[in-house]
Amino acid sequence: YFYIYLISIVVSILHQLPLIENNISHNRYFKNMKELISVSKDAIIVAMNDQAYVAVATAEDDFSLIQLLCGTSLHTKSAPTVDSSHEEKRQFETNNIDCNQIQAVAITSSNANDRIYCAVSRYDKSLSIYSMSNNDTTNIKETSEAAPILVHKTNKRCSALEFANISSDNDSSNGRGVLDVIVAADLAGDVHAFPVELLDTITTKVGQKRFLLGHTASMLTSLKIVHDKIFTADRDEKVRVSSFPQTFEVLGYLLGNESYVTDIDVKQDKYCVTVSGDCTMRLWDYRTYQEILCIHLSRELNGESCQVSNNEQGVDEPQKNVRCLPVRVCFNPEGNLIAVIFNIMNCVDIYAIKESKGGEVSGVQVEKMQSIQCLKPLGMAFFRDDLIVLTVEPKYFMCFRRNGDDEFADQEHQCKLVDSVRCIGEKNGIDMPESILEMDGATGKIKLERNMKDEIEGFVEHKPWLEGKRVQRKREKEKRRKKRRLEELANQEDGNVER
Amino acid sequence: MTKTDNEDEEYGPITAEGEMPQKKFYRSRAHCNPLSHNDTFEYPSHPSKMDWSSHYPNLTSSDPLKKIVPTVLDVGCGFGGLTIALSTLLPQQVILGLEIRAKVAEYVRLRIVAHRKEYPGKYQNASVLRSNTMKFMPNFFEKSSLEKIFFCFPDPHFKKKNHPRRIVSDRLLSEYAFFLKPNVGRLYCITDVEDLHNWHVKHCRAHPLFRELTQEEMDQDPCVKAMYSKTEEGKKVERSGTNKYYAVYQRVAAPTVLITAENFFDADGYGVISENDS
Numbered sequence: 156y157f158y159i160y161l162i163s164i165v166v167s168i169l170h171q172l173p174l175i176e177n178n179i180s181h182n183r184y185f186k187n188m189k190e191l192i193s194v195s196k197d198a199i200i201v202a203m204n205d206q207a208y209v210a211v212a213t214a215e216d217d218f219s220l221i222q223l224l225c226g227t228s229l230h231t232k233s234a235p236t237v238d239s240s241h242e243e244k245r246q247f248e249t250n251n252i253d254c255n256q257i258q259a260v261a262i263t264s265s266n267a268n269d270r271i272y273c274a275v276s277r278y279d280k281s282l283s284i285y286s287m288s289n290n291d292t293t294n295i296k297e298t299s300e301a302a303p304i305l306v307h308k309t310n311k312r313c314s315a316l317e318f319a320n321i322s323s324d325n326d327s328s329n330g331r332g333v334l335d336v337i338v339a340a341d342l343a344g345d346v347h348a349f350p351v352e353l354l355d356t357i358t359t360k361v362g363q364k365r366f367l368l369g370h371t372a373s374m375l376t377s378l379k380i381v382h383d384k385i386f387t388a389d390r391d392e393k394v395r396v397s398s399f400p401q402t403f404e405v406l407g408y409l410l411g412n413e414s415y416v417t418d419i420d421v422k423q424d425k426y427c428v429t430v431s432g433d434c435t436m437r438l439w440d441y442r443t444y445q446e447i448l449c450i451h452l453s454r455e456l457n458g459e460s461c462q463v464s465n466n467e468q469g470v471d472e473p474q475k476n477v478r479c480l481p482v483r484v485c486f487n488p489e490g491n492l493i494a495v496i497f498n499i500m501n502c503v504d505i506y507a508i509k510e511s512k513g514g515e516v517s518g519v520q521v522e523k524m525q526s527i528q529c530l531k532p533l534g535m536a537f538f539r540d541d542l543i544v545l546t547v548e549p550k551y552f553m554c555f556r557r558n559g560d561d562e563f564a565d566q567e568h569q570c571k572l573v574d575s576v577r578c579i580g581e582k583n584g585i586d587m588p589e590s591i592l593e594m595d596g597a598t599g600k601i602k603l604e605r606n607m608k609d610e611i612e613g614f615v616e617h618k619p620w621l622e623g624k625r626v627q628r629k630r631e632k633e634k635r636r637k638k639r640r641l642e643e644l645a646n647q648e649d650g651n652v653e654r
Numbered sequence: 655m656t657k658t659d660n661e662d663e664e665y666g667p668i669t670a671e672g673e674m675p676q677k678k679f680y681r682s683r684a685h686c687n688p689l690s691h692n693d694t695f696e697y698p699s700h701p702s703k704m705d706w707s708s709h710y711p712n713l714t715s716s717d718p719l720k721k722i723v724p725t726v727l728d729v730g731c732g733f734g735g736l737t738i739a740l741s742t743l744l745p746q747q748v749i750l751g752l753e754i755r756a757k758v759a760e761y762v763r764l765r766i767v768a769h770r771k772e773y774p775g776k777y778q779n780a781s782v783l784r785s786n787t788m789k790f791m792p793n794f795f796e797k798s799s800l801e802k803i804f805f806c807f808p809d810p811h812f813k814k815k816n817h818p819r820r821i822v823s824d825r826l827l828s829e830y831a832f833f834l835k836p837n838v839g840r841l842y843c844i845t846d847v848e849d850l851h852n853w854h855v856k857h858c859r860a861h862p863l864f865r866e867l868t869q870e871e872m873d874q875d876p877c878v879k880a881m882y883s884k885t886e887e888g889k890k891v892e893r894s895g896t897n898k899y900y901a902v903y904q905r906v907a908a909p910t911v912l913i914t915a916e917n918f919f920d921a922d923g924y925g926v927i928s929e930n931d932s
Contacts, residue, residue, distance in 0.1 A: 321914065321918050336918070343818070344825075345825070348918070350919065363919050365918060365919060365925050366824060366925030367925060368825060370825070371789065371818070371823070371826055372688060372690075372691070372786070372788050373691075390691070391789055392699070393792060395792075397828070400914075400918070401862075401909055401912065401913055402828075402925075403824075403828045403831070403861060403909070404828070404863065404909060405828050405829060405831070407797065408792045410699055410700045411699055411700060412699075413699060619757065620679065620760050621667045621668070622667075625668060625679060
């Protein structure tokens with residue numbers, strides 16, 4: 156009977172998986188992982204807690220898995236002073252954070268040579284670069300390991316990474332770049348570019364980096380580089396479009412969001428989509444910096460519904476709708492689908508873009524095509540024809556492909572990559588985070604939100620120039636002072652007379 | 655709180671509208687944290703939604719299609735000495751002073767109202783706005799809409815960890831260049847701290863969209879004289895007898911340097927940071 160009792164307790168605990176979970180367990184407060192999955196032409200990089208894995212596509216459905224190791228400080232900038240390293244260690248200990256936690260990942264296939272570069276930025280402000288060959292098909296069964304070729308130290312934690320090419324002076328007609336750099340956006344609002352490899356011709360020291368642009372007094376949440384433009388989104392509702400690599404030239408701002416921007420994605424020729432903390436998804440034409448349409452994302456508590464509005468028309472949301480906070484968005488490679496995932500919700504929404512007949516930008520319509528049920532997705536990407544989603548345990552990884560009805564269906568048992576990633580997760584007992592937004596331990600709110608003073612109970616805005624009392628007080632004080640002075644003079648005179 | 659409300663009803667605000675305010679009631683701490691995320695500022699979501707007519711009620715635009723927008727900015731205007739002086743010096747431009755401290759911004763607003771009352775017809779083109787220049791400029795101003803930006807005696811923020819709070823920096827220069835009209839727009843900075851002046855010169859020279867004006871060009875510009883002598887801080891510095899250092903930069907249309915793979919990590923390029931640099 157004792158064993159039956161134990162088993163029944165365990166089973167009852169496992170069955171507690173509500174649809175929308177509102178309680179966030181305390182020990183997951185401080186994790187701020189943003190980009191956990193990234194794809195390039197032939198490879199996928201995923202971050203699972205503090206380990207990163209790269210899957211290089213070899214044959215039709217086969218992948219070779221490589222685990223990316225943390226680098227020790229092989230080449231870093233001038234060593235931190237003793238005091239600062241003690242402080243950092245103390246900070247990590249009190250917060251119980253593994254300082255190898257991954258903040259962002261990025262991967263690219265280099266144009267110049269046949270190599271794949273990936274970058275991983277971790278909580279301890281290190282940015283590690285790994286390089287692997289595209290043709291390495293030796294280890295398919297086992298997971299091989301790779302050490303970083305270069306480790307940079309950033310000033311603040313990076314929230315977004317992207318690889319980029321800088322074209323050469325001579326090659327201006329040829330689109331292919333010569334210099335590969337990794338561009339990192341950090342939580343102080345700055346975007347820096349670091350070299351990917353140490354080449355004798357271009358860089359000499361490891362510590363060299365270039366400051367590209369900065370959003371002052373704000374945190375950067377997302378970064379995208381498209382051809383000759385760079386898009387940066389920040390906590391103050393702005394998306395800045397600058398020229399690349401002439402990043403000192405600002406081309407425009409996409410303004411219109413009412414809360415912090417959580418993610419952006421850019422399609423090659425004209426569209427940019429943003430999702431933000433005001434629970435909307437907006438589509439922009441970045442050639443004119445105009446907002447094309449705005450979709451309010453919400454769903455009913457019992458079923459699903461989505462309110463769509465175009466530009467100025469507002470739609471009243473009925474009371475029982477729950478606003479969903481979108482955290483990631485991406486276009487598919489053709490550019491006709493948008494995928495959105497939300498904060499602590501068990502679904503991935505797919506929207507279809509319908510261009511207007513005449514091709515004008517204002518006639519574009521976006522409609523919800525499908526809502527895929529999936530346990531708490533943390534990151535997603537379109538890889539070739541599939542939609543891959545990184546989620547929490549016990550599934551860790553899911554793969555969806557469009558079937559005959561043009562709907563995405565779970566490829567549970569047909570995708571080898573899913574099986575291998577799941578094996579790794581189960582074998583190592585990896586604990587995935589609940590949410591990729593950072594929560595403030597004290598207030599329990601999302602750190603990106605503004606801590607408005609109005610919300611503090613009893614707060615009255617201080618406008619001292621409206622208090623006329625101060626003038627009266629000063630006048631009375633002067634009167635009193637004058638009286639005292641006259642009395643003193645009178646006393647002195649009396650004293651003189653007496654003498 | 656009800657007690658003070660009753661007392662306020664009896665006394666009213668310190669300065670009535672139209673009366674010249676007295677500085678002693680509007681003194682405020684000199685330093686303010688511009689990087690704070692939790693300050694409550696009001697700003698429009700898009701510059702086209704900003705209505706400036708409440709700031710310039712009696713100003714009518716010469717061109718009925720164009721709205722009134724500010725063209726000259728005094729960033730960190732303090733008690734408003736330069737804003738008032740520029741209003742008569744540049745009667746065709748629309749002057750706006752930006753100040754982050756609430757009390758001081760209120761002082762300038764009352765001062766402008768008092769001036770408008772005392773000299774009818776004048777000072778209609780000057781106003782003040784309480785806002786954080788570092789964060790909210792894109793919300794208020796359109797691209798290439800400003801002709802002059804003044805930085806008079808900004809907070810030096812001596813400590814190295816506070817350097818990102820300086821009002822003239824690599825990041826912000828790109829934004830200022832976005833708002834200034836090419837070939838016409840000018841950036842003026844003046845300070846009495848030599849270290850800060852060197853910082854301004856170093857960063858403005860390294861920025862590919864700005865060109866430094868020669869001494870003759872600066873002498874021909876009447877705004878330089880106004881900036882030198884008309885600010886409150888400037889008068890204080892004159893009384894104490896220390897030097898003032900100034901520089902003026904013109905916004906050029908095309909960048910002076912193109913970034914390519916060869917010079918991306920060059921030591922003197924805009925934004926290149928090597929190990930020992932600050």
